[in-house]
Amino acid sequence: MVIQSTRLGQLDVPDDLIIKFPAGLPGFKDETVFALVPHGNNSPFYFLQSAYDPDLTFLVVEPFDFFSDYEFELSDENQRELDVVDLSQVKVYSIATVKDKVEEMTANLIAPVIVNWKTKIARQVVLEHVPYTTRHRLFPQGFPKNAGGGEK
Amino acid sequence: MLALTRKVGEQIIIGDNIVITVVDVKGDGVRLGIEAPKEIKIYRGEIYQAVVAENQQATMPIDVEQLDVLKDIVKLPPKAQR
Numbered sequence: 001m002v003i004q005s006t007r008l009g010q011l012d013v014p015d016d017l018i019i020k021f022p023a024g025l026p027g028f029k030d031e032t033v034f035a036l037v038p039h040g041n042n043s044p045f046y047f048l049q050s051a052y053d054p055d056l057t058f059l060v061v062e063p064f065d066f067f068s069d070y071e072f073e074l075s076d077e078n079q080r081e082l083d084v085v086d087l088s089q090v091k092v093y094s095i096a097t098v099k100d101k102v103e104e105m106t107a108n109l110i111a112p113v114i115v116n117w118k119t120k121i122a123r124q125v126v127l128e129h130v131p132y133t134t135r136h137r138l139f140p141q142g143f144p145k146n147a148g149g150g151e152k
Numbered sequence: 153m154l155a156l157t158r159k160v161g162e163q164i165i166i167g168d169n170i171v172i173t174v175v176d177v178k179g180d181g182v183r184l185g186i187e188a189p190k191e192i193k194i195y196r197g198e199i200y201q202a203v204v205a206e207n208q209q210a211t212m213p214i215d216v217e218q219l220d221v222l223k224d225i226v227k228l229p230p231k232a233q234r
Contacts, residue, residue: 007215026200026203026204027203027205039223042227047212059210059219065228095210096210102218108203111206126200
């Protein structure tokens with residue numbers, strides 16, 4: 001699928017990276033189709049680019065790399081809506097907010113984006129009874145000197 | 153907006169299958185019971201509004217080049233995850 005992005009240019013996105021949000025996202029109810037574009041090779045960061053609004057781009061991140069204690073329960077109702085048969089088919093992303101400095105970026109842990117990777121149906125779920133907020137710093141100590149904890 | 157006055161124990165019925173009951177009133181707090189079909193999402197207004205506001209802030213206003221510094225960050229090996 002060819003997608004126009006104001007920030008990323010023209011993208012030719014393979015079908016398996018096209019994700020549908022039947023309910024849109026909170027604040028963006030009409031945006032139901034997005035492309036998940038990796039920021040780099042083996043990066044935990046991705047762009048979530050609207051398929052139809054070139055101006056609408058989110059930065060998302062795989063939260064467990066940064067918040068090792070992060071956990072929540074996906075309600076039966078959410079599992080049903082996403083047709084989740086097996087939790088191994090679920091991927092979790094957090095929407096990141098960058099204001100001034102990239103190193104002060106935050107992740108929204110109270111409203112994770114849950115993707116059924118088999119069907120590519122997704123939903124931004126607002127969690128209840130969790131100790132999380134919309135803003136958790138990814139780099140509370142600033143950027144790691146030797147950026148990244150993983151191996152290249 | 154429709155505004156209704158209710159007493160403790162009284163109800164409001166919305167449509168065919170949503171029932172809101174005033175369970176308790178203490179000071180300036182009102183405890184409501186809500187019965188609704190499972191597919192109806194119920195949120196505390198301020199939490200949902202906070203997510204809406206955060207999503208609106210999160211739409212990328214900045215230059216993508218600024219994010220180049222993130223390119224050195226790679227995924228943790230699978231073992232270290234979760």
